[in-house]
Amino acid sequence: MDEISTGMLLVILAVLLFLSAYFSGSETGMMSINRYRLRHLVQNNHPGAKRVQYLLDRPDRLIGLILIGNNLVNIGASAIATILCLRWFGDAGIVIATFGLTLIILIFSEVTPKTIAALHPERISFPSSLILMPLLKVMYPIVIGMNFITNSFMRLLGVNPKQSQMADALSSDELRTVVNEAGNLIPTSHQEMLVSILDLEKVTVEDVMVPRNEIVGIDISDDWKSIVKQLSNGQHTRVLLYRNEIDDAIGFLHARDIMRLMSKNQFTADKSILVRAARDSYFIPEGTPLNVQLLKFQRRKERIGLVVDEYGDIQGLVTLEDILEEIVGDFTTSMAPAPSESVTLETDGSFLVDGSANLRELNKEMNWDFPTDGPKTLSGLIIEQFGDIPDARLSLRLGGYPVELVEIGDTMIKQIRVFPELYQKPDNQTND
Template sequence: MDDISTGSLLVILVVLLLISAYFSGSETGMMSINRYRLRHLVQQQHAGAARVQYLLDRPDRLISLILIGNNLVNIAASAVATILCMRWFGDAGVLIATFGLTLVILIVSEVTPKTIAALHPERIAFPSSLLLRPLLTVMYPLVLLVNVVTNGFMRCLGVRPDAARANDSLNSDELRTVVNEAGNLIPTSHQEMLVSILDLEKVTVEDVMIPRNDIIGIDINNDWKYIVKQLAQGQHTRLLLYRGDIDDAIGFLHARDVMRLMTKNQFEADKSILVRAARDIYYIPEGTPLNVQLLKFQRRKERIGLVVDEYGDIQGLVTLEDILEEIVGDFTTSMNPAPSETTQPQPDGSFLVEGSANLRELNKEMNWEFPTDGPKTLSGLIVERLGDIPDNQLSLRIGGYPVEIIEVSDTMIKTLRVLPEYYRPPLLTKDDN
């Protein structure tokens, strides 16, 4: 080293620092790159992405290669800096070189390149892979030796390096976060639909079904003229045919089948035609998640079914359109009334709400937070909390919202007043948080 000029040593030190910066930036760029975008680019036959993917398939080898190179360069830089400082400052140069080189490496070879690589991982990783891949081949024996030792040490600590890729996947909650943070990359309407698809597994058929009291059907025991009038004025293509009571259901009538049979047998049209036209009923167990039911509809080529409880009693009706509305929003043919049809804003900022209003729909449209893990309607929620059908003018608080009961029938609450969160009535007869 004594034969090498000071100027040459300075050039060597600068080169070593730049090489160290290259290794530091490469490490951060490789580890910060978006793995899912990387896979997409590989499928698009992007050469740089393919090289990076090859290196990241074994991250232990990549990290070993980078650290071997980085440590060799830093140690060499330390030796050169020490010689230079001893030439300039004598024995004190050792101490000066230690602290001075540490500061220079932190700024020039660590913080700066790593920050740039973290901000622009693809711009750093793709070019770096041009050198790292052949360098891995050249230094493979040394890298392999380091891997054998380090992997053995990690196994002693209970870490399996070969299982690193097992966790390289997203669960539904993480995927939901990715969709929500996509920003302008995905239109808002598309984001809402994608999130709705992910939420199907959290929603059951009871949440979207038409309650049995609201099911529109045809009672075969009615007068024939009245039945014909129902068929002629009906707004739905599928109607439930039953005998006296919905629990004694016969089948579903499709308007097309009824019209075809009535046209064919126009001189002898009677109730027997409807019975012959009725299709078999598809029963759906309550508690079925919507994502499961959507697949069942698809596999069975069904579009409508009756929801039954564990005792076989009919609870409501679900159609394919009800599930699709959870994804794309309401259709104009929806059987369920929209929350805007069941809520009436008042001048004082409160809302008059029908007791039969669906809680999930209210929360979604009004941005409220009523609990939805129990009853499906606002009336049912209050009755469950109170344990009885209350009297008029009773007030309580549910989910943080003051609620005033306005009108009650013998079996259910018909109308309620929901007050804004900021409003506090002077007297609450029951605090139900």
Template structure:
């Protein structure tokens, strides 16, 4: 070492520091690259992405290779720096070399290259893979030996080195974060739909069903002329046919079948023909998540079903369109959002809300946060809280919302006045303006 010129040692030291910076930057760049974008580029036959994907398939070998190279050049740089400083400063050169090399390595071989690699991982990882891939092949025996020793030590500590963390699998909440963070890349309408799809598993059929009391149906016990009139004035393409009460349901009548019967009989259809034309009822257990029910509709080739409780009593009606509206929003030609028909704004800023209003729909349309874990309607929420049908007028507060019960019947709350606070009042003014 004493025979080597100082200038030569300086050039070797500079080369070693450059290699140290390369290994440090490569490690950060490889570990910071977006795995999903990397997989996409690999499928598009991007050469650099394929090389990086190959190296990251076994991260223990990649890290082992980089750390072997990084430690090797750092130790060599330390030895050369010590020799140079002893030549320049004598016995004090050891101390000088320690502090000086630490500062140089920290700034130029650690912080700077790693920061650059973290900011631009692909620009660092793809070119680095040109060197690291053949270097891994060349040094494979050493890397394998190091990995064998480290894996054995990890097993002694009770850690299984072969345990994977699911690689890049994301939970629904993590996917939600990814969608929210991709605002500039995904149109807001598409973003809302993606988030709605993720929410389907949290919503059950009771949240979107038409309540039992609002189901449009035909009672076969009625006079045939009244039935024909109801059929001709029906607003829906499918009507429930039942005897006396909803629980004694017969089946669904499709508008197409009704038209065929009326045409065939010249308007003189009888009840027997209507009953024969009724299609079999598809039943849905209450509590079924919407994502599950959507798949069941698809698998069974159904578009409509009756929600029943554990005793078989009918609770409501759900259609495929109800579930799709949870994803894409209401099917309407009006682009601007409109408040629910069950909400009537008042001049004093308060809102008159029908007791049958669905809580989830109110929360979405009015930006409210009424509790949705219990009853599905505002009336049910108030009755559950009070434990009885209230006497009106009555004022109460639910989760910070001031309410005034305006009208009740023997079985439900019919009208409620919501008195918003200042911040909610401004939001509602914007909504109804």
């Protein structure tokens, strides 16, 4: 080394520091790249993405190659720096070279290139793959030998080195986070629909069904004049036909079938015509998730069904439109009142709410946080809290909200006053 000039040693040191920065930045860029965007680019035949994916298919080999190169150049740089400092400072040069080179490597060959690579992984990893690919082939025997030792040790620790991280799938909660953080890349309305689709598995048919007491139906036992009047004034395309009580359902009458009977002058005072025209009822077990029911509607070519409990009693009615509204929002043709129609803002900042208001719809529209894992209505939630229908106007804290019972009926609580500004998060409630 004595024959090599100081100027040449400085050039060699600068080159080694540059190579160290290259290996450090390449490692961070490769590991920081968005794997799902990378897959998209690969599907679009992006050459740089294909090279990076090939290297990331076996991250143990990639990391081994980069670390071999990085350690070689760092050790070389350390030797050159020591020689230079010995020439300049004598025996004290060893200490100066140790601390000085450590500081230089940290700033220029570690922190700076890794930060840049973390901020712009594609700009670093795609060009780097042009060098790493042939370098891996040249150093393949060394990399394989080192990986054999390290992989054997990892297997003892229960780690499978051949498992590619790119094969990792996102859970529904993780995918929901990705959608929410998409920002301007996805319009807000589309984000809401995508999240609603993911939430379908958490929502059951009871959450969106028309309750039993609100089902519009025709009792075949009524007199003929009353039946004709109900058919003529009906606001629904399909009407349930039953005998005496809803649990004895006959089937659904479609408006198109009624019009066909009228056009053929067959609409006489004969109830048997209606019974024959009724289409068989489709029954849905309670507790069925909406994503499952949506597929069942599709496979069976159905659009409406009756929700039944374990005893076969009808609990409510669900339509295909009810499920679609969970995804895209309410349709303008919906006959059901919106939650805002059940909520009145008072001058003191409180809200007067109908007891029959659906909890999920209240939470969604009013941005409240009432528990929805039990009763479906606000009245039902309060009755569950007391274990009975209160016989006096009381105040209580319900799901963290101070509420006041305003009007109490014989079978339900008709009106409740809610004070959302005084909301306190329950101790046992945690953020997702």
